[in-house]
């Protein structure tokens with residue numbers, strides 16, 4: 001890794017530590033107001049923990065599948081260039097390739113208001129296996145902005161001379177005190193595809209509560225959704241830009257027990273609210289085109 005970047009990270013109060021995640025390095029940031037961790041494997045923002053608060057992001061205790069395409073459940077995985085199963089090849093891993101490769105740290109600094117800026121990139125040309133799996137050349141960049149709020153912007157460029165078919169998500173695992181008590185508002189009246197009910201199309205009636213056994217792709221969703229957590233006594237506002245679908249996922253008890261890459265009880269401690277473009281919002285990224293998808297989390301305490 002470039003020594004200037006390491007010096008810049010050091011000046012920010014950050015360091016790179018060897019982690020146990022696929023033996024890949026992790027960036028650890030210690031700031032006066034928060035700590036954060038970013039795994040270069042998969043380019044995951046793993047943890048964002050403001051001082052005196054519970055982490056905003058969930059991390060599974062389970063190390064996940066140890067194969068090349070083993071899944072890990074924490075932080076903000078990037079699903080790209082496909083969301084869910086591959087459209088015509090069942091041997092391809094779920095949710096694309098971006099979360100299974102090592103990203104490069106390319107920039108470290110601050111925004112003008114003092115927020116920390118970390119930029120990671122993943123270029124297909126640097127990974128022969130990606131070139132085998134995805135015919136078109138591309139480059140991805142994530143700009144993480146960490147301060148009073150926490151945001152991830154994914155920028156994707158098609159560097160080939162053919163269009164690319166894209167579905168995508170920032171698959172954020174939000175950390176909650178108890179999924180039976182947490183509630184999501186903002187999606188009332190939106191149509192959704194219920195993946196736990198054979199893809200039936202339904203209309204959201206009222207708030208989502210409990211946050212249990214949900215695998216839903218919402219369409220025409222507003223760009224802002226709120227997660228109310230009476231146990232951690234906070235509300236999180238999740239704002240998306242560049243997203244036409246909002247995915248809400250919690251595996252529930254039965255599915256969690258079947259999974260070997262998640263501990264049995266962990267479904268109680270997270271709900272995923274994902275900024276996405278999926279199903280009918282799959283789109284063509286033209287040669288030379290760049291698109292961005294952004295998700296920002298804000299958090300407010302709930303008084304007693």
Ligand SMILES: O=P(O)(O)OC[C@H]1O[C@@H](O)[C@H](O)[C@@H](O)[C@@H]1O
Pocket residue numbers: 071072084094095171195215216247249274
């Ligand atoms: O286990 P994975 O591949 O990380 O995916 C978790 C879930 O991610 C959600 O976004 C999908 O809608 C679910 O169908 C999927 O099960």
